Amino acid sequence: MSDDDLWRVLHEIHNMPYGAGQVAALEQLLRRADAxxxxxxxxxxxxxxxxxxxxxGEPAKSFVTFxxxxxxxxxxxxxxxxxxxxxxxxHFKYMVNAMLKFPELPLDxxxxxxxxxxxxxxxxxxxxxAVHKHRYLVAAHxxxxxxxxxxxxxxxxxxxxxxxxxxxxxxxxxxxxxxxAGRADEAVALAEPVLAGRLTCNEQPQAILTxxxxxxxxxxxxxxxxxxxxxxxxxxxxxxxxxxxxxxxxEFCTVTGNEARALELVERHLDWLDRxxxxxxxxxxxxxxxxxxxxxxxxxxxxxxxSGDRPAREVPVGTLADELAGTATALAARFDAxxxxxxxxxxxxxxxxxxxxxxxxxxxxxxRRRPVDATTSAPAGDTSxxxxxxxxxxxxxxxLALAEECVRTxxxxxxxxxxxxxDERFAGTEQPAAVLAHRLExxxxxxxxxxxGAGTAAVEANRRALAAWREVPDPLRAQVVAGRLGxxxxxxxxTAEEGLALVRESVGYLDEHGDQRERAAAHDxxxxxxxxxxxxxxxxxxxxxxxxxxxxxxxxxxxxxxxxVHVLERLERGDEVREAADRARRxxxxxGANDILTFACLAYARWVDDPADAxxxxxxxxxxxxxxxxxxxxxxxxxxxxxxxxxxxxxxxLAEAVxxxxxxxxxxxxxxxxxxxxxxxVAGRLGEAAEVxxxxxxxxxxxxxxxxxxxxxxxxAGVYEGLGEIDSxxxxxxxxxxxxxxxxxxxxxxxxxxxxxxxxxxxxRDAIAAQRFDAAASAYRLAELPLDELRARRRQLxxxxxxxDLPAASALIDxxxxxxxxxxGPSEEPVVTYERALAAEAVARVLTGExxxxxxxxxxxxxxxxxxxxxxxxxxxxxxxxxxxxxxxxDRPVEAERLLRQVLGGLPPGSRPASQGAWxxxxxxxxxxxxxxxxxxxxxxxxxxx
Numbered sequence: 001m002s003d004d005d006l007w008r009v010l011h012e013i014h015n016m017p018y019g020a021g022q023v024a025a026l027e028q029l030l031r032r033a034d035a036x037x038x039x040x041x042x043x044x045x046x047x048x049x050x051x052x053x054x055x056x057g058e059p060a061k062s063f064v065t066f067x068x069x070x071x072x073x074x075x076x077x078x079x080x081x082x083x084x085x086x087x088x089x090x091h092f093k094y095m096v097n098a099m100l101k102f103p104e105l106p107l108d109x110x111x112x113x114x115x116x117x118x119x120x121x122x123x124x125x126x127x128x129x130a131v132h133k134h135r136y137l138v139a140a141h142x143x144x145x146x147x148x149x150x151x152x153x154x155x156x157x158x159x160x161x162x163x164x165x166x167x168x169x170x171x172x173x174x175x176x177x178x179x180x181a182g183r184a185d186e187a188v189a190l191a192e193p194v195l196a197g198r199l200t201c202n203e204q205p206q207a208i209l210t211x212x213x214x215x216x217x218x219x220x221x222x223x224x225x226x227x228x229x230x231x232x233x234x235x236x237x238x239x240x241x242x243x244x245x246x247x248x249x250x251e252f253c254t255v256t257g258n259e260a261r262a263l264e265l266v267e268r269h270l271d272w273l274d275r276x277x278x279x280x281x282x283x284x285x286x287x288x289x290x291x292x293x294x295x296x297x298x299x300x301x302x303x304x305x306x307s308g309d310r311p312a313r314e315v316p317v318g319t320l321a322d323e324l325a326g327t328a329t330a331l332a333a334r335f336d337a338x339x340x341x342x343x344x345x346x347x348x349x350x351x352x353x354x355x356x357x358x359x360x361x362x363x364x365x366x367x368r369r370r371p372v373d374a375t376t377s378a379p380a381g382d383t384s385x386x387x388x389x390x391x392x393x394x395x396x397x398x399x400l401a402l403a404e405e406c407v408r409t410x411x412x413x414x415x416x417x418x419x420x421x422x423d424e425r426f427a428g429t430e431q432p433a434a435v436l437a438h439r440l441e442x443x444x445x446x447x448x449x450x451x452x453g454a455g456t457a458a459v460e461a462n463r464r465a466l467a468a469w470r471e472v473p474d475p476l477r478a479q480v481v482a483g484r485l486g487x488x489x490x491x492x493x494x495t496a497e498e499g500l501a502l503v504r505e506s507v508g509y510l511d512e513h514g515d516q517r518e519r520a521a522a523h524d525x526x527x528x529x530x531x532x533x534x535x536x537x538x539x540x541x542x543x544x545x546x547x548x549x550x551x552x553x554x555x556x557x558x559x560x561x562x563x564x565v566h567v568l569e570r571l572e573r574g575d576e577v578r579e580a581a582d583r584a585r586r587x588x589x590x591x592g593a594n595d596i597l598t599f600a601c602l603a604y605a606r607w608v609d610d611p612a613d614a615x616x617x618x619x620x621x622x623x624x625x626x627x628x629x630x631x632x633x634x635x636x637x638x639x640x641x642x643x644x645x646x647x648x649x650x651x652x653x654l655a656e657a658v659x660x661x662x663x664x665x666x667x668x669x670x671x672x673x674x675x676x677x678x679x680x681x682v683a684g685r686l687g688e689a690a691e692v693x694x695x696x697x698x699x700x701x702x703x704x705x706x707x708x709x710x711x712x713x714x715x716x717a718g719v720y721e722g723l724g725e726i727d728s729x730x731x732x733x734x735x736x737x738x739x740x741x742x743x744x745x746x747x748x749x750x751x752x753x754x755x756x757x758x759x760x761x762x763x764x765r766d767a768i769a770a771q772r773f774d775a776a777a778s779a780y781r782l783a784e785l786p787l788d789e790l791r792a793r794r795r796q797l798x799x800x801x802x803x804x805d806l807p808a809a810s811a812l813i814d815x816x817x818x819x820x821x822x823x824x825g826p827s828e829e830p831v832v833t834y835e836r837a838l839a840a841e842a843v844a845r846v847l848t849g850e851x852x853x854x855x856x857x858x859x860x861x862x863x864x865x866x867x868x869x870x871x872x873x874x875x876x877x878x879x880x881x882x883x884x885x886x887x888x889x890x891d892r893p894v895e896a897e898r899l900l901r902q903v904l905g906g907l908p909p910g911s912r913p914a915s916q917g918a919w920x921x922x923x924x925x926x927x928x929x930x931x932x933x934x935x936x937x938x939x940x941x942x943x944x945x946x
Contacts, residue, residue, distance in 0.1 A: 003038050008804060010045055015765050017727045018055040018202070018239070026052050040080040043072055047084050050091050055202055057240030057277040059098040066091050089124065089163055092117040096134045100141050101278035103334040110138060121163065129158040130165065133173065140177070143343025152177060168194055168204030175211040184218035191215075206235035210245045213252045222361050225252070229363060231687045233265075238728065243272050244281040247288040251351060254292045257360035262292035263317075267302055273324075274307040279331050283344075287328035287351035293321035295356065325352055365680065365688035366673050366695055368652075368659040388414025396426045400438045407445050409555050410593050419446065437468035441481055459488050459495075479509040480518065483525040490532040503529045517556060520549035524560050531567065539567045558587040562596045565603045577607045585617075594624040598633060605636050611643030631660040635672065638679065647682035654679050670699025674712045681719055689719045710739055714752065726759050733759075737775075747788075750779035754792050757799065766803035770796050777819075787835055790819040794839040801846050809846045816843060830870040837863045837872075841879050844886075853890045857883065877903055877913055884920050893927040900924060919943050 009029055016022040026049045033042040046065040053062035073081050073088060092113065099110045118131045136151035156174075164170065171194045178187035191212055195205060209232035216225035233249045236242040246269055253262035266289040273289075276282030293302070294317075301314040328348050335344040362368075388411055390402065399422040406414035419442060431439075444461035462485040469478035483506030489499025503526050510522040523546035530539035543564045550557040561584035568577045581604035588597035601621035605614040618637035625633045638653035654676040661669040673696035680689035693716040700709035713732050720729035733756040740749040757772030773796035780789040793816045800809035820839050823832050840863045847856035860883050867876035880903045887896035900921040907914040918941040925934035938944070 003036065003041065006032060006036070006038070006041055010041065010048065012765070012767060014048060015763065018052060018241070020056065022052050023049075023056045023058060023061075039072075039078070043069060043080065043084070047087055047091075050094065054094045054098065055239075055241050057243075057275070059094070059241075059277055060102065062091075062094060062098060066095055085124070086162065089117075089120060089126070092120070093130060093134060093163075093165070097137070098278065100138060101280035103279055103331070103338045105338075107138070107142070107339060114138070126163050127159050127161045129155060129160050130163050132158055133165065133170070137173070141343075142339040143341045143346075166201040166204065167197065168201050168208050172204075172208040172211045175208060175215060179211070179215045179218070184215040187215040188212065188219055188221065206232040206242070207245065210236070210248050213248060217252075217255070217358075225256075226361060226363055229253075230365065230691060234687055234690060234723070234725075237268070238725075240272055240275065241277050243269065243276055244278075244284050246272075247281070247285040247351075250285070250288040250292050251354050253363070254288070254295060254354050255357045256363070257356040258363050259292070259295040259356070261363055263296050263300075263302070266292050270302065271305045271307065273327075274305075280335070283328050283331035283335070283348060284351065286324040286331070287348045288354070290321045290324040290328065291352055291354040293317045293324070328352065364691075366655060366658050366676055366692045367662070368656050388417055390417050390421045394421070396422060396431055396435050397438075399425075400435065400442060403442050404438075407442070408553070409591070410595065412449050415442070415445065415449075419443075433468070433472045434474060437465065437472050437474070437477070440465040440468045441477070444481070444484070459485065462488060475509070476513055476518070479506045479514075480521070482506045483510075483522055487525045487528045487532065490529040496533055500529055500533070516549050516552045520546045520552070520556055520560065522546075524550070524556070524563060527563055527567065531563070531570075534570075536567055536570050540564075540571065543567055554587065554591050555593070558584065558591050558593050558596050561587050562599055565600060569603060569606070574607045578604060581607070585620075595626055595629065597621070598625040598629045602632055602636050605640055611640050611645075614640035615644055615646075631657055631664065631666065634660065635675075638675065642679055642682065647679050650679045651676065651683060651685075670696050670703060670705070671708065673699060674708065674715070677712070677719070678715060681715065681722075686719050686722045690716060690723060690725075693719060706739070710736055717752075717755070721759055726763055729759055730756055743782075746779045746783035747785060750776045750783060750785070750788060750792065753779060754788075754795070757792075757795060761795065761799050761802075764802075766799045767805065770799035770803060770805075770808075773799055786819065786822045787832060790816070790823060790835050790839055793819045794835070794842045797839075797842045797846060801842075801849060806846070806849050810850060813843050813846060833866055833870050834872055834875075837867050837879070838875065841875075841882065844882065848882075848886060848889075853886050857886050857890070860886070873906070874913070877907060877917075881913060881917055881920065884917070884924075888920065888924055888927070893924045897921065897924040897928065915941055915943065 006029065009025075013022060013025045013029060016025065026045060030042070030045050030049065033045050046069050050062045050065045050069070053059055053065065069084075069088060069091075073084075095113050096110060096117070099105045099113065114131065114135060117134070118128060121128060121131055132151055132155040136148055136155050139145075139148035139151055160170075165173075171190055175187040175191050178184070178190065191208055194208060209228040212228050213225055216222070216228060229249060229252055233246070236245050236249070246265065250262050250265045253259070253265060269285065270289070273282055273285055276285065296317045298316070298318055300317045302317060302320055304310075304313060304315050304320070306312040328351070329345070332345040332348040336342050388402070388406060391398070394402065399418050403415045403418035403422070406412070406418060419439075422439065440461070444458060444465050447461045448458045450457075462481055466478055466481045466485055469481055472478075482502045486499040486502030486504075486506060489495040489502065491499075507522045507526050510518050514522065523542050527539045527542035527546060530536070530542060543560060546560045547557070547564055550560040561580065565577060565580045565584050568580050581600045584600035585597060585604065588594070588600055598621045601617040604617045605621075608614050608617070615637065618633060618640055621633045622630070622637060634653045634657040638650040638657060641647070641650035641653060654672060658669050658672045658676055660666075661672055673692050677689045677693035677696055680686070680692060693712055696712050697709055697716060700712055713736055717729045717732040717736070720726070720732065733752045736752045737749050737756070740746075740752065753772050753776035757769045757776060760766070760769035760772060773792050777789050777792035777796060780786075780792055793812070797809055797812050797816055800806075800812060816839055820836055823836060828836075840859050844856040844859040847853075847859065860879055864876040864879040864883070867873075867879060880899060884896045884900040884903065887893070887899065900917055904914060904917040904921060907917055918937055922934040922937045922943065925931070925937065
């Protein structure tokens, strides 16, 4: 591999995320650099390695690379060293910080490094602001409080300069100092303007948010504390180098009463303790973990992975807590022996004593944060809300009539009260056969309304009632009960034939002998029988017949209207559903049937076109919904709010739905978490979206809902990308691509591979991006999607070009041309025109890189016009700017001027394309000897000559 290749590898390694992968790549490069004779490369690689070791969780190795670079810098100064001077001086801060965290390193050596740091800062004309800060850190570490206070004062009063820590890291340490000094309000006030700005340091904003946790709690800012924990922990949780900060989050969960979450964090990071980045980080994590484990139920165990001679096993929480406490205490003693104080042991003792304090602080983004408002009282006319008065002197017949009236009017409590009074007064007494049959009929109604519902018990109760009425005999009442029994029997395949026969016989008899209400109820029962058999057309005919006669009884009319809505929904007759649901709502309001009103509102919300209308009817449902119906109402309202572009409001409804689902032990909370995650995403609350989507993926995987879990992973990958956690996004997309390995999934596989390529391309990891685009194009080709294949090949071509691999890009031109030819035809869709035009531009850029300017111009001929024909004006201007550049490079300034003036006239002033066009036009004017015009143009657009 040539030196140029090695430098390109170093550049690619620089773009890798911190961690074991980057460290391994750097160490391999160092071996190659040392085997060659490029001293500049060896130096540059070690400078990068120092930073990689610090942020990759192996700071002990940074001592070696830093010392090598410092000695090389001093031994034989070279011109190439000068561009690393600032970075080398910056690395002194890494060394001081790291040396404090290894108890085997004497303090004298740390002070010596500090003295050398001070000398070099003075010699290069820098202030001592950063030096004072690090002397403060040493004094604070050993517990020399007065000395630390003096260095703190000097640090804050010395002017900042280019070697000062960033605008997030300096305040982080100040927040820690103020909080430990009992000045939590000042700590919060100091941090507020910092957090309001843009923090782009590797350690921010997670470090300052972590430092603020005790300050937020101490000042009663509980919501801020919860949000800080969630955002910061997300950013920390994948970085071994942040183990100490993760310990702070374990302790935060413990003291806020979130024992389960604290235990989850301990289990997730426990094996990091075996490879802790520093003894100090291991000490703090062990102490915080021990305190957390002591809050867990004693019968629980924690899985501990194997390490060295220790096998993997389940460890009781108490046993592990004792072991980790011993580890933390022993390490603290080593630090104190080195420092000559007892300060570290005192700190660890406080950590080990952490316990829940104050009111529990809910941390989950997927559950309700605050108590839900009580359900509004039932509206006027709601007879179900009025208590039923049972007369003390009522006869047996009167009590049964009262119970039946309560059944008719949906007052189950009243029915039970009347029947309880009957049993207390008349059970075991001699009663007429009709009274006993009536009691059996109402017992069947009791069973139906019970938890057993329409099960075997309800069938048997109705059979006994039917036999009793036949014994009386009372053919009409017998046929009413027979219809109910038949509808129940239709719910089972084994008894459906018997059931339909009973219901049809009942309808025939009651049509001839019953009154209007009895006829309507009979046809309603027939409709239910057909519903149970999923014979929707016949069900609709029966319920329409029932509706025609049900107006004689408002309660029956309301119930029939509800059944009609259900049937129409199953037939997907949307307009009729809306009309039927609206009628059912009106009827239910009139009689006060809140359960039916809730059902009708939900049906209307499902089929209404305007999401705002859906929200309105869900609001009505929420005011009247019985407790067992609030879950679907919350789900429907959340979905309607999302559809109405009110995602922030939808979050509360969907979080409440998840909570209700969990409280009721119902299935489906994983699916609801998925919807809630999407609401957080749409609302721009990406940290919470990620947390909830992660929970949803776990739940969906447990349910075996692979397709839904993968769709949620896809959403989560997009959230990770939005959070800047591109490696997490790439890992998920890679998993999705593996899951989508079947021939039916090729389009989706190509999509996720292309998305991964896009993320890598935006992160300037172009060589790897090209590999993903290549795989995506292959999947699209196998799926016979030529347009998608061309797009992926075009993006692969550009990724190779920008990665500097011009030979590979040039070799791909033929592949792009073949993909382009597959789409050529006498007429094409705008999207085809668009992709073919952009492919021509991409090929032209590669040809330009090879200095094949004539060929590049040929490729661009007519492309801008084709783009304008489909109103892709921005892309057309970009093609014309490239054409103008090529004309200039081909010594054709007159043509370039003409084209560039035309293009510049159509570009928004101040835009980047306008600046690019002005720069090219000025260059053309220079070549034409019109320097004054060129200078005026540059001045007009704020351009320099470079």
